[in-house]
Amino acid sequence: MSQVLLKAENINKYFGATHAVADLNLELFTGEIHGLIGENGSGKSTFSSMLCGIHTISSGTLTLIGKEIKPKSQVEANKLGISIIVQEMGTLPGLTVAENLFLGEEDRFMHGIVKDSRAMNKEAQKLLDSYGFNHIKASKMIDHYSFEERKLVEIVKATYFNPKILVVDETTTALSHDGRQELFKVMNKTREMGSTVIFISHDLDEVLEHTDRVSVLRDGVLVRTLNTQEVTTDDLKREMVGRELKNKYYRTDYDEEVSNEVVLSLNDVSVPGEFDNINLDLHKGEIIGIGGLSECGMHEIGKAIFGASYNRKGKVILKNGYEVNSIPGAIKHSIAYASKDRDNESIVIADSIGDNIILPSLDDLSKKGFLNLKAAASFAQKFAVQMSTKMTGIKQYVSELSGGNKQKVVLARWIGKDSDILILDSPTRGIDVRVKADIYTLMSELKKQGKSIIMISEELPELLGMSDRIFIMKDGKFNGEFKRSRELGEKDLIAKMI
Numbered sequence: 221m222s223q224v225l226l227k228a229e230n231i232n233k234y235f236g237a238t239h240a241v242a243d244l245n246l247e248l249f250t251g252e253i254h255g256l257i258g259e260n261g262s263g264k265s266t267f268s269s270m271l272c273g274i275h276t277i278s279s280g281t282l283t284l285i286g287k288e289i290k291p292k293s294q295v296e297a298n299k300l301g302i303s304i305i306v307q308e309m310g311t312l313p314g315l316t317v318a319e320n321l322f323l324g325e326e327d328r329f330m331h332g333i334v335k336d337s338r339a340m341n342k343e344a345q346k347l348l349d350s351y352g353f354n355h356i357k358a359s360k361m362i363d364h365y366s367f368e369e370r371k372l373v374e375i376v377k378a379t380y381f382n383p384k385i386l387v388v389d390e391t392t393t394a395l396s397h398d399g400r401q402e403l404f405k406v407m408n409k410t411r412e413m414g415s416t417v418i419f420i421s422h423d424l425d426e427v428l429e430h431t432d433r434v435s436v437l438r439d440g441v442l443v444r445t446l447n448t449q450e451v452t453t454d455d456l457k458r459e460m461v462g463r464e465l466k467n468k469y470y471r472t473d474y475d476e477e478v479s480n481e482v483v484l485s486l487n488d489v490s491v492p493g494e495f496d497n498i499n500l501d502l503h504k505g506e507i508i509g510i511g512g513l514s515e516c517g518m519h520e521i522g523k524a525i526f527g528a529s530y531n532r533k534g535k536v537i538l539k540n541g542y543e544v545n546s547i548p549g550a551i552k553h554s555i556a557y558a559s560k561d562r563d564n565e566s567i568v569i570a571d572s573i574g575d576n577i578i579l580p581s582l583d584d585l586s587k588k589g590f591l592n593l594k595a596a597a598s599f600a601q602k603f604a605v606q607m608s609t610k611m612t613g614i615k616q617y618v619s620e621l622s623g624g625n626k627q628k629v630v631l632a633r634w635i636g637k638d639s640d641i642l643i644l645d646s647p648t649r650g651i652d653v654r655v656k657a658d659i660y661t662l663m664s665e666l667k668k669q670g671k672s673i674i675m676i677s678e679e680l681p682e683l684l685g686m687s688d689r690i691f692i693m694k695d696g697k698f699n700g701e702f703k704r705s706r707e708l709g710e711k712d713l714i715a716k717m718i
């Protein structure tokens with residue numbers, strides 16, 4: 221018989237005038253995986269951040285196993301048995317993997333004022349190995365590892381002490397197919413131990429598959445809690461949005477010919493240690509999808525094309541013969557790039573929405589070296605609104621936006637720039653169902669206008685649904701190429717990944 225593990229009563233959170241969570245009441249049971257869903261900016265992260273000591277509560281009461289709690293920091297929340305795997309990067313650069321794992325726990329390894337790093341590394345490695353993450357070395361600097369590997373470290377950090385409540389905030393989209401399976405194993409184990417998992421995801425199929433109950437937030441208000449077994453994804457969408465969603469999702473055309481005109485070529489492009497000798501022609505109006513398992517090298521390809529890899533070999537050539545070797549050169553020649561590591565590589569967090577959107581278009585918005593402020597503001601406003609960014613205004617800082625809304629700012633910037641070639645790494649990561657449909661429609665429109673897109677994605681349905689051609693990478697090489705077809709399925713792609 222399940223018992224109430226956590227009771228949230230009349231919880232409110234204000235950020236200035238923004239009422240991010242409004243009078244929320246919720247009971248979480250022992251041994252359940254509880255889905256938390258809602259559109260971008262509906263308050264999911266804010267609520268879970270209050271549980272985990274990242275934000276304080278404006279008003280209301282949280283009771284954990286009959287005792288009121290008021291965690292004021294993540295370390296304090298951890299001590300109460302509550303942990304979180306955050307949406308963006310949850311590890312600290314400049315520290316080793318072991319130091320990240322035991323942040324706030326250093327006392328365990330101190331002999332007087334001397335830290336026993338060897339003991340710390342040994343214990344950290346033991347933990348990593350027990351999760352099957354042997355390829356991650358405890359003594360190495362965390363900076364050495366990719367976004368996904370750092371997420372795996374976070375999984376260990378958030379669960380090794382068997383928390384009573386584990387929050388998984390939009391983590392699956394940071395992981396590839398194999399990483400996700402590892403995460404689900406950890407979530408199931410947590411449930412089996414009688415703890416509770418709060419699972420936040422925009423992938424409604426995944427929510428249905430892995431949760432026992434689902435709570436739906438709309439504008440900070442908890443509108444329903446449902447038994448997962450009794451609902452469909454359409455029910456969930458309706459609850460989230462408040463009406464029936466009729467937009468089509470992916471492309472429905474299958475037999476259209478793509479132009480022969482090559483707009484960008486990769487000639488024997490390599491980045492040592494990442495991928496080798498990649499050759500690829502991107503055509504006018506073509507959407508190429510690139511997929512693969514973790515560490516297959518696909519994320520580095522995007523960077524390499526955009527001139528952002530340090531030691532790239534080979535050539536990236538545009539149809540006019542221009543060789544792309546630097547980021548300014550790429551932008552000048554109408555190439556756009558959205559990185560998977562959004563906060564570190566795609567946006568300037570400590571700047572406004574407006575400034576972020578106009579950044580690559582400064583030249584176009586300036587006359588004789590002076591920025592036309594009025595034109596810049598209306599430009600930013602236009603594209604922020606086009607992407608349905610939930611904001612108080614374009615002067616709001618990006619750091620105050622929800623994860624999905626940050627992603628909308630990244631896309632707004634490049635849509636505004638009107639680039640001819642778009643390299644989009646995980647473009648719908650953290651984006652809600654409604655805007656996801658809008659992004660796919662936008663990609664189809666860009667294609668019709670003759671723009672070309674390389675979409676790097678962990679999402680197999682997205683690759684299948686949107687690409688004219690799909691390349692699957694394995695161990696730094698293309699291992700399979702597929703032409704768009706109704707018959708093509710996820711199994712075909714997975715077979716080339718493993």
Ligand SMILES: Nc1ncnc2c1ncn2[C@@H]1O[C@H](COP(=O)(O)OP(=O)(O)OP(=O)(O)O)[C@@H](O)[C@H]1O
Nearest residue numbers: 235240260261262263264265266620621622623624
């Ligand atoms: N530090 C902050 N300062 C000001 N406003 C904030 C801050 N953090 C969040 N907000 C606002 O609170 C609201 C809820 O945001 P929250 O991040 O909880 O949404 P979410 O449901 O997790 O969205 P997503 O699916 O995009 O991650 C949004 O309007 C957001 O802009």
